[in-house]
Amino acid sequence: MHSRIQFDPLQIAKQFADFSQRLLQGSEMLRSVKDRDVQIATTPKTEVFRQDKTTLYHYEPMAKRAVAVPVLVVYGLVGRYTMADLQEDRSLIRNLLLQGVDLYAVDWGNPGRGDRWLTIDDYVNGYLNECIEFICRAHGLDSINVLGICEGGVFTLCHAALHPEQVRNLIVTITPVDFHADQAEGRTDHGFINLWTRSLTPEDVDRLIEANGNLPGELMSFVFSTMTPLSSLTKYNLGLLDVVDDEKKLLNFLRMEKWLADRPHHPGEAAKQWLKDLYQQNKLVKNQFELGGRKVELANITMPVLNIYAKEDHIIPPQCSRALAECVGTDDYSEIGLAGGHVGVFVSGKSQGILGKGIVDWLTERP
């Protein structure tokens, strides 16, 4: 039988020797790296407000202020906000600070079983609203700039629709709006979470939450790993081997691992809304999503909106985000499509300059 494999025995022996050498160097480096060497979210900040498990941080300035109105960064509940500040040279937070932005970030903490009754209403009309009011009071402002990421982007859209007077400019990044647009590009590597959630019945979701009290972080990690099956399986052998003899690359790898391992549980009732109302029934784009007895009408978003999406986002496919253009009530709507995937937009070396600069330029034009 003919085969494409044309191994030269001498070359194979050399490759094996090289492999052995890397393995030896790598094992020595791995032995020398301690957990304390792998730090994330190190940009200096101060806790300024706390309610239940929600903490509001204010970052120390790093440059002369160039954007007058503060920006609040809002991450979702599926991961931790630390993704926006993974390491010094891969940090949206640091990039914004270096360009003169007065920056706050909200940390939802680690919801436990006791938080199972919290709803998205509690996060949007409760904690997020309290944080925004706090910043407004602290600066003597009526409104501030808000930057939402992923599920946090949905929270900020809901908040802006319900309290438009409190938001000066709204920036959403990698944020789903039309949860059923995942197949718009017909890509088989995109939108598995959308398919998975639609394959469940509403009762399946209820029983899952009832059994666990929340949407377990481990389950979501498993679903995410299903989206990239082989890279998940080869991460700790082949992937690690690729970086193990380079200290900088190894630490980058370990920082990402630290962030991934820190996946919180999603509070149960909020998870039911997230999976059933939004992923299954697509209520946000239909203006049928209700919070605190009020319908979230996206047309009430009348402030300037910047929508940033990732062209290779397999978790939130671009068309799911870009659907926002047709829903908001503002004429001042802009989009930036960045190369890269869902997390890559924030942590890849390529996107570092582009993302922060794009946001600051847009904000500067809208004081």
Added chain:
Amino acid sequence: MTNKTISWMDQAGDLYKQWADQQRALFRSMSLGIAPPGPPGALTANTPAGASEGMRQAQALWQSSMEQWVTLAQQAQPQSGLTAESLKTLFDPSQWAQAGLGPLDAAIEHLVEGPSYATLWTLDRKILKAQKLRGEWAKDLAAFQLLMHGAWSEAVKRFFQEINDTQGAPITTWRELIDVWIKTANETLLATHRTPEFLEVQRRLTRSGAECRLQEREIAEAFCEMQQTPTRTEMDEVQREVYDLRRRLRVLERSGIAAAIPHAASPRAAKKADRSRGARRTPPNSTA
């Protein structure tokens, strides 16, 4: 060991049969014992007509009951499902690794889905139900593994097709070979994950896992109740109460602020009011 178990089972079956035969004989003898000692004519001659008729009716009733008991005794063993064969399966560890519980399924189903009684067998039924759900979960897991096994087999098949495709570029390093495998397997698995079959199998596995866990919680809670220890359900109820109270407190606090500050809608005014009060407002549970 197995032989001894079978022998024990057979002996138990024999004992049961003997007991049933004895019961049958007992009812027969009781029935006969009620019958008058002499011929029917003697009864009619020595007893009043009404009494004779009553005795006949009683005799017929006993006869009828005895027949019903005989029928019951014959049916009881097979209906329970706990035959010697099924019990034998229970004690055979090699059977446990198989998906589901095989012959025991029907027995457990019968016991779990039968009528409930107010004070009898509650915990037993819970444990049996957990066993049944565990069996269903094992079946779903086996179906999931079978489907994934098919996907991996397909990936291997495609991989060999790929490396034997002479139209492709030569593969000269082990890393190139691994990259071909990763690409092929990734594409095959992704395609599998999107099939309705995979999604349905995964859905069933997720659901049966949740049902299992909920049933196990019921058993744990039954033991908690015996020891007057708070159960998960009770904790959920308490946490729900705390959650509701917090929400109500926030509403009250916000309405209180709105009443205290004339232009509460304006944060500038609120800040001014805060300054005039000489303190920053700190909500309950807050550190700021």
